[in-house]
Amino acid sequence: MATSPRQRAQFSRGVQYAVLAVLLLVIVLTADWGTLKDQFFNGEILPQLFPTIFTTALKNTVLYTACAFVFGLLLGLGLALMRLSSVGPYRWLATTFIEFFRGVPALIVFIGFYYGLPVAFPGRVLPGGTLGVVTVALGLVGAAYMAETIRAGIQAVPKGQMEAARSLGMRHSRAMLSIVIPQAFRIILPPLTNELILLTKDSSLVYVIGLSLADSELTDFGRRNLSQFVNLTPLFAVALSYLIITVPLSIVVRRMEARAERAR
Amino acid sequence: MSETDIDRSAHAIDVQELHKYFGENQVLKGIDFEVDAGQVVCVIGPSGSGKSTLLRCVNRLEEPTSGKIFVEGVEVTDPDVDLDLLRSRIGMVFQQFNLFPHLTVMDNLTIAQTKVKKRRKDEAVQIARSNLEKVGLANREDAYPAHLSGGQQQRIAIARALSMSPDLMLFDEPTSALDPELVGDVLGVMKDLAKEGMTMMVVTHEMGFAREVGDKLVFMDGGVIVEQGDPVEVLADPREQRTQAFLSKVL
Numbered sequence: 033m034a035t036s037p038r039q040r041a042q043f044s045r046g047v048q049y050a051v052l053a054v055l056l057l058v059i060v061l062t063a064d065w066g067t068l069k070d071q072f073f074n075g076e077i078l079p080q081l082f083p084t085i086f087t088t089a090l091k092n093t094v095l096y097t098a099c100a101f102v103f104g105l106l107l108g109l110g111l112a113l114m115r116l117s118s119v120g121p122y123r124w125l126a127t128t129f130i131e132f133f134r135g136v137p138a139l140i141v142f143i144g145f146y147y148g149l150p151v152a153f154p155g156r157v158l159p160g161g162t163l164g165v166v167t168v169a170l171g172l173v174g175a176a177y178m179a180e181t182i183r184a185g186i187q188a189v190p191k192g193q194m195e196a197a198r199s200l201g202m203r204h205s206r207a208m209l210s211i212v213i214p215q216a217f218r219i220i221l222p223p224l225t226n227e228l229i230l231l232t233k234d235s236s237l238v239y240v241i242g243l244s245l246a247d248s249e250l251t252d253f254g255r256r257n258l259s260q261f262v263n264l265t266p267l268f269a270v271a272l273s274y275l276i277i278t279v280p281l282s283i284v285v286r287r288m289e290a291r292a293e294r295a296r
Numbered sequence: 297m298s299e300t301d302i303d304r305s306a307h308a309i310d311v312q313e314l315h316k317y318f319g320e321n322q323v324l325k326g327i328d329f330e331v332d333a334g335q336v337v338c339v340i341g342p343s344g345s346g347k348s349t350l351l352r353c354v355n356r357l358e359e360p361t362s363g364k365i366f367v368e369g370v371e372v373t374d375p376d377v378d379l380d381l382l383r384s385r386i387g388m389v390f391q392q393f394n395l396f397p398h399l400t401v402m403d404n405l406t407i408a409q410t411k412v413k414k415r416r417k418d419e420a421v422q423i424a425r426s427n428l429e430k431v432g433l434a435n436r437e438d439a440y441p442a443h444l445s446g447g448q449q450q451r452i453a454i455a456r457a458l459s460m461s462p463d464l465m466l467f468d469e470p471t472s473a474l475d476p477e478l479v480g481d482v483l484g485v486m487k488d489l490a491k492e493g494m495t496m497m498v499v500t501h502e503m504g505f506a507r508e509v510g511d512k513l514v515f516m517d518g519g520v521i522v523e524q525g526d527p528v529e530v531l532a533d534p535r536e537q538r539t540q541a542f543l544s545k546v547l
Contacts, residue, residue: 196395
């Protein structure tokens with residue numbers, strides 16, 4: 033059979049569509065739609081989740097993430113500057129911190145701060161209750177990741193910027209603050225937003241410390257209602273609630289990356 | 297250093313027995329060199345001759361290995377010198393412009409005035425405007441550097457340096473990164489500055505500018521000053537063979 037490359041490509045694409053169509057058909061015909069709807073979109077359970085799923089669970093997830101992100105960002109900036117310091121011990125301290133908290137599971141850090149700290153120092157607890165624990169534990173882990181991103185951003189600012197600032201008589205710290213860091217943050221806005229998405233998901237780990245109803249965030253809320261209703265609907269609703277936060281953020285990141293690409 | 301240490305009757309720039317190593321590589325091999333107040337001194341030479349390094353040692357963007365440099369009688373190479381105060385009196389213009397891309401033209405011109413010179417905002421803006429007018433870009437104060445041509449960016453960079461009211465100006469190959477048709481505007485601004493009596497040290501490949509505007513021409517090669525003198529004489533009748541060889545290639 034004599035075929036041109038174009039005909040072969042058409043044929044190949046045709047086969048791919050055919051396979052897809054057959055798969056879909058099999059799923060549609062064999063799936064137990066009644067059970068699926070009952071388990072994932074249960075019309076009786078769904079309304080009972082509102083408004084708590086938004087007013088408490090989603091709100092707490094956003095609150096925990098935001099606090100941890102701000103704390104992590106500030107600490108990460110400090111660590112990045114330490115990494116770039118001309119004073120050796122600062123560099124070693126920062127590197128040790130970063131390697132430790134990047135290498136250890138966030139879950140261990142949560143357990144350590146909530147259960148471990150009171151064991152090690154009886155009578156001492158972190159201020160701020162649940163929010164305090166999440167901010168510190170998640171913030172420390174986030175800081176370790178963000179520090180490396182921020183350091184890379186600072187190093188990506190052309191050397192001439194620092195030289196120009198210094199030649200105008202600015203102190204090193206002033207030049208960093210007014211000239212280099214603002215430009216570094218523009219460069220790292222996309223990876224930092226990705227870090228925010230990761231933190232949003234990692235905030236779910238707080239469930240291990242056992243939350244009161246008022247402190248409950250999305251994952252904890254999903255688990256509670258899963259066992260209460262013995263049905264997947266709450267968990268599925270919670271999963272979609274995460275997407276309310278993360279999908280817009282991903283879109284923002286993609287836009288920023290596209291714009292950076294065009295500006296190049 | 298305080299204002300009282302500044303001796304404006306001394307050489308504007310006085311370089312004595314300057315050596316500079318980058319690792320094992322010696323780029324300046326004992327430079328002696330002066331610029332007097334109001335003079336325009338052009339430094340020419342092949343790439344790698346050390347001319348940019350010499351210029352960058354004057355405000356200590358490069359750390360000299362040995363030797364002394366004085367600016368208006370104040371020793372730049374003194375470890376205890378107030379480098380920031382010193383640099384605020386020495387305007388510097390870079391080959392790559394180095395405007396601050398995240399700031400508008402006006403903010404580029406005022407940030408060091410307010411943060412370093414502690415001028416009031418309105419005073420800084422006024423000084424910035426008069427310097428923008430001087431470089432012919434009075435209408436661009438709200439633009440960002442990315443929206444300007446290379447020639448415009450370099451003129452803004454000159455205005456930024458001038459806004460610090462410097463006693464002298466250093467130019468590090470100010471036209472080398474420009475498209476040929478944009479070079480003229482920048483050289484024009486520099487000529488006007490020279491006419492006003494600004495002390496200028498200019499590392500350049502623009503022989504025409506050196507001949508027309510320069511009071512002294514310095515030819516460097518291999519980390520030493522090979523020849524210096526009146527620009528017209530040096531360009532027309534170089535004494536040293538290395539100068540002749542270089543000029544025959546570029547003229």
